[in-house]
Amino acid sequence: MVLNRRDFLEKLGFGALSIGLISQLPMSSWAAKVPGLQLPRSLPEAQGVASSGILDFVNAVETDKLNLHSIMVVRHGNVVAEGWWGPYAPDLKHTLYSLSKSFTSTAVGLAVAEGKLKVEDKVVSFFPKDVPATISANLAAMRVKDLLTMSTGHDTDSTPSLRNSAETNWVKSFLALPVDHEPGSFFVYNSGATYMLSAIVQKLTGQTVLAYLTPRLFKPLNIEGADWEVDPGGINTGGWGLRLKTEDIAKFGQLYLQKGIWNGKRIIAEDWIKDATSFEVQSKGGSRKKEENDWLQGYGYQFWRCRHDGYRGDGAYGQYCIVLPKEDLVIAITSETGDMQGILDQVWNHILPGVKSAALPADKQVTGQLKQKLATLAVPLEKGKSTSQLASTISGKSFGIVENSLAVSAVSLTFKEDGCDFKMKDAQGEHVISCGINKWKIGTTDLNIVPLKLTATIIPGETKTKIAASGAWTDDKTFEMTWRFIESAHYEVVKCRFDEGGIETEFMRSLAILGKTKDVRPVLKGKLMS
Known part of the structure; x- marks a missing residue:
């Protein structure tokens, strides 16, 4: 071969x-x-x-x-x-998180060039049916430009209020929030503001930001396969959720x-690029003094200024x-x-x-x-042995799991010459992840990865996620796997400990590892089924 x-x-x-x-x-x-x-x-x-x-x-x-x-x-x-x-x-592809904002800003710039709106337009003018019964002076004064420059007048980021509200209409939730400061006068990094830009583009064009950008930006640049997370109403999240290579x-x-x-053709207006990437408002962030801090160099239209101009x-x-x-x-x-x-x-x-x-x-x-x-760049693999005397004893056998909040009822591990199939049964059915032993194995999974992410929004229609998995025996009774969800920024470590016919399966998502916090998911405990 x-x-x-x-x-x-x-x-x-x-x-x-x-x-x-x-x-x-x-x-x-x-x-x-x-x-x-x-x-x-x-x-x-x-x-x-x-x-x-x-x-x-x-x-x-x-x-x-x-x-x-x-x-x-x-x-x-x-x-x-x-x-x-x-x-x-x-x-x-790779999850971009707030790098998505710069693409939403570009969509607004394209819509401005097409005469669909102006940056001085008032935000409330686009959503007359979603405004609160009483419109405060600050809300009435909020412009598209204030959304672009993160100076809406909110005292804190509006995003948690949108995501955690029982109201599925995020536009209505945003407009209902108190606007504590005069718009244009107070910078707060605010992903909800970018979401509103996405909602405005969709309201004016009848298309999501993703659909609107596809013929105007992505196709000319030969960008294929882009996708974007959505809110409960199908509006692209704007401030996060875009995936690109x-x-x-x-x-x-x-x-x-x-x-x-x-390629010799104008895609974006030069004036828009100048405005979007220039200092519009003094930004906040970081813990260093200004001359050493790339978060204190100013903010434009969903772009940060950097040191070195x-x-x-x-x-x-x-x-x-x-x-x-x-x-x-x-x-x-x-x-x-x-x-x-x-x-x-x-x-x-x-x-x-x-x-x-x-x-x-x-x-x-x-x-x-x-x-x-x-x-030869590579993220580290687990350090451990390729096999254990225990492997042949437990291979292919199911462990019944005691009642838990994940509704997992059974797990099993089947060991092969160069890999392992981890199988887990829950209320949605049976899920299998195939791991390499001391190497990566590429595949897909139908496991829900929302618990691993910073945000709980989804890609429309995505039912399977690309994954690279590897495993090793860290001691004679512990098989440890790393599952990298390779079109996201995240991974998780899964430890299976075996003892006297029992199993404990512990999950640790990468965000918890970074933050040195405990994963909120329970340790699954079970016994070998006869």
Whole structure:
């Protein structure tokens, strides 16, 4: 049997490799445009970027355990470095969280260009049937621009009130909230404000933001397969919930860097890009003083200003689209980190100093090291043994689970030569997750992943989720699995402990691991069924 390079690396547990930087390719092939991908590829030094800076960045984020899933660096419109920490891969989408906001802002900009609204329009004017009986002066004064700049006048983020309300009409819930400050005068990061932008676009166009953007933005940029979470009424959440591939993020940043022009055609009005990415209001956030804090550089229309005179869209746990116009540079990053500032610091410390105004001399040794590093990126696997004497005793046998809040009634583990099938029965039926042993196995699951996420909203029609699973025996009686939901930012660790005919199955979602908190789900306890 002949394995291609991707299959070979997956056999080793490396998962997805960096398509543009493969150590075995000759230099001329590496620099060529890769079929099926839209942005041209180039050597870093040919575009004035030091390979050493990118290599130092990758090493630094790994040393600091910042948990990146992917990175793509684009200079002068050319991808000069790209990498995915397997099992994350270039053909997979990734949850963007609040990076979605920059796309919602773009939809508003397109609607403004089409004459459907103006940023000075009052928010209440779009929803006469949803306004409260008494409209306060501050609510009446709230403009589309105030939604865009997170200066609605609310004292706190409106999002929890929308998501936790018994009212399924989120627009009505938003408009019912007290507006404590004069709109335009008080910045509060407010995902509910972005949701209202989505609702306005849908009200004016009869289309969701996703549908509206598809022919106007996604198709021209050859972005395929995008999806977006919705509220109970089918309105895209706007402030979060969009999923795109890493290269799609990079293309979006490149479009903004090119002031709205793509392949010679204007996609977004240049004036809108200028307004959206300029300082509109003083932002808040972070714990450092202003000169060291990328959350205190100001806020535009759903874009943050950065140090080094750049701007970015960003999302929870480290989803980034960083644009540095002076350097003609775009950096796309996906991750699940508890230290978002830490990622930006490493960009400024390592990548940025290596960006020069002219091409650099070739450095084959360092370039080769970078290529090798990016080709073998991988998130860590469990440390443990491939088997246990207990495995043959319990394999394929069901354990009845005592009554629990998850309504799980039975679990079983079936061990094979190079993997394990974990089976769990609950009120929705039987769910199977196939794990590799000391390596990733890619598959799908119909398990509900909402409990793992920051938000409880769903992708319409999605019944199965892509997953990479691996497992190992951490001791003779404990089989530990990691389930990575590879089109989200999240994973969970599942521990099965066996003792005297019994089992305990414990779940720990990655957000609890990051926050060093206890998972709210119960430990499942059961006995071997006869």
